[in-house]
Amino acid sequence: MVPPDTDAGSPGGALSASGTVDTPDEPAEAAAQPLFSDLGLSEPIQRAIDEAGYIHPTPIQAQAIPYVLMGRDVLGVAQTGTGKTAGFTLPMLEILSGSRARARMPRSLILEPTRELALQVAENFVKYGKYLKLNHALLIGGESMAEQKDVLNRGVDVLIATPGRLIDLFERGGLLLTQTRLLVIDEADRMLDMGFIPDIEKIVGMLSPLRQTLFFSATMAPEIRRLADMFLQNPKEITVSRPSSVATTIEAGLVVVDEDDKRRVLRQMLRDDAVQNAIIFCNRKRDVDVLCKSLVKHGFSAGALHGDLPQSVRFSTLERFKAGDLKFLVCSDVAARGIDIGGLSHVFNFDLPFHAEDYVHRIGRTGRAGRTGHAYSLASPHDRGLAEAIEKLIGHPIPRLAVEGVTQLDWSEEARPRGGKGRGRGREKDDRRGPKPARSAAAPAAPAEASPAPETAAAPPPARKPAPPRHHRERELEDATVQANGNPVTGFGTEVPAFMLLPRRQFTITPSADDESTHTADEPA
């Protein structure tokens, strides 16, 4: 029911492809591929690995497992998809398999930044611990605390937690961490981004200094390094992929169109036969909902995932997507990192992420296990800064992607004035919203059915202003820019520069019958 977990290792011999591509820093020792059976794991664990179909450990597994078994602290620089999770769950199972837990005193603790990740790690323990008599508990928010308390009272070997709920329960006295001798801090960079570090420090302070600590982070920024120094003792450092690098098995592309055309262009892209399934990222929770509803309305099999949804819905949506029941998952950055879904053909960025690092994390959801992934991003001209930050980080430009029937805009559009003072306020779905002129105004070349107007049905008809004859110099200047780039102009806002009222070519989408109103507000300020 759950597809093969690409985070757990490489099925059969597929490793060499993803392993070498993803790890330019690794010496080329693919000739002598290690075997799981050489790593010193005991028979019950080995049997579970065999049954899961894994033969060769991934580089991080091959390197980390022996050191964890030795009792060393480990500092792992690795992203999910490198096999990191099994890299710590397998040796943990081995270490813990000796004895049994006592009530309210978990023997090991794994900290995860999101509930989804916690669940994923729990699945890993179920999978590889099936022939062991160890138990685990999930301590996460959004679910009944009474139930979690019960499990703790029975004694757990592995406690998998998100920081908030753990501290909450600890302060209520439902938990003792004095016997916890094995600590995993996963996705430390993410914890940092999310402001969890004070919580993590607090939790680490509750643990005995006589412990083994495994610390993982996708990047090794100075602040992360400082934390690692604080939490770890003489760690074995393992790096399996360069931070901020994008695996070359991902084909990336960028499509620049008017903000208001993004949904329509996306639908066009989703209809491509090559798109088997995809995660679609938005920057805002509200936009996740809006986009998902729009897609469903247009007949796409899509589900939404973000942090404001009830936990039960989050889990079930994720499961349905993993099972292939949903073809598209529209989500916020709740799923940008770590969530491991095998066999994703595409990742779409409906919005370019605010932080360039997140681009790398998002698109890393595809192109796993040696298969070529596709990461396509939509942007509007005013996202130029975001795009440039990303391109700087990854060290090369994101190539423009040709989409049939879509005429792309040029970055120079960014210079266009946007909106007035009142923008972003009182943006209800009503007609009070500021006029939305200019776009499609004076676009005689555009046939009616290709007009974007239906997309913004709730908006009043564009207020047509006659082209002011003033600003002639400006107009000529802008026009020259447009000519030079060979791209059409589009605009929005309450002030309409003269150049925008010039005749322009409308972008065209293959007209389709279902392309009717999915009114959503104009884009937020």
Place this chain on the structure above:
DNA sequence: AAAAAAG
């Protein structure tokens, strides 16, 4: 700018 995580 936003999202995530505690209730």
